[in-house]
């Protein structure tokens with residue numbers, strides 16, 4: 001299997017079971033179908049595949065290692081814990097995998113500009129990096145509230161040559177940035193490409209972003225076989241939109257014995273409004289052009305959501321995850337802010353690895369699970385990103401100064 005092989009799902013209309021599709025007016029559907037056609041045409045050409053593979057190796061630094069976290073294992077006193085080190089990628093997280101794919105796709109489609117929204121700025125920085133490499137203009141829409149909060153990432157994007165467009169409408173956060181970026185995209189869909197930041201949005205994005213991320217699991221499966229001559233018993237990944245989780249899970253979906261767990265943020269508690277546990281608390285609905293489990297009010301409007309990890313606070317979730325939940329192939333669990341912070345410190349102190357707060361949710365759940373399992377069982381965590389971006393916040397929360 002190569003990075004971009006077309007995996008059997010979704011169907012031709014972009015549905016994973018009853019989720020996904022294109023919940024859009026006809027003129028937008030046409031634009032999305034155009035992207036789908038171009039993607040299907042380009043993705044298996046040698047020119048595209050070779051260029052992407054070469055950049056994955058020499059620019060991103062792939063393959064990222066699988067690391068046996070022996071100290072953390074010992075602390076938990078149960079199953080062996082392993083980490084897929086996506087935090088070691090250039091730009092510090094898994095997001096570069098799909099940003100590079102999307103920027104390269106835009107170039108091969110003859111586009112001159114890539115547009116996107118960003119919340120905390122992680123997607124914006126990864127995309128800006130990919131665009132300067134590929135030589136394509138990059139325009140990032142960002143809410144004014146987020147611009148103020150995430151100053152270093154705003155500067156990074158500017159240094160990388162991106163145009164950062166402040167969004168002053170609504171709550172001046174991520175959802176408004178999505179609307180603004182999408183409107184800007186619609187002004188010139190012929191010369192530009194909208195680059196979605198996770199396995200969400202209308203078809204073909206959930207499929208495309210998954211295909212670009214699937215390199216994580218393809219590598220991990222082979223690495224694990226080489227190291228252990230066995231497959232992991234459990235895969236664990238945090239779930240915001242769900243791209244790093246789909247990236248790890250996809251190559252193992254047919255390995256019936258491998259159990260998979262997606263971890264969402266329960267924030268201040270599932271019995272409070274301050275969480276983003278879409279799978280536990282959501283119901284089927286529509287957001288940003290696709291259907292999925294959704295945290296919504298009685299009118300079907302997305303609810304404000306909360307997580308200590310800004311990469312996880314999305315009220316929807318990728319449509320393939322919804323399908324995998326319904327067929328019970330993947331189990332969805334949660335970790336609280338407190339569990340996340342404890343895991344953040346534990347991984348830092350035991351292993352010398354500072355995780356992103358997003359990834360620390362997966363670590364938190366894995367530590368709990370490991371303690372209940374035997375020593376001959378194996379858990380593989382997708383360590384989706386590094387925590388440098390989070391240190392000031394953590395220092396303040398834990399009074400480290």
Ligand SMILES: *Cc1c(COP(=O)(O)O)cnc(C)c1O
Nearest residue numbers: 198240241242243244311358385
């Ligand atoms: C953005 C981000 C996430 C959440 O996105 P998914 O699409 O759910 O993977 C997780 N971890 C890190 C480090 C991120 O930057």
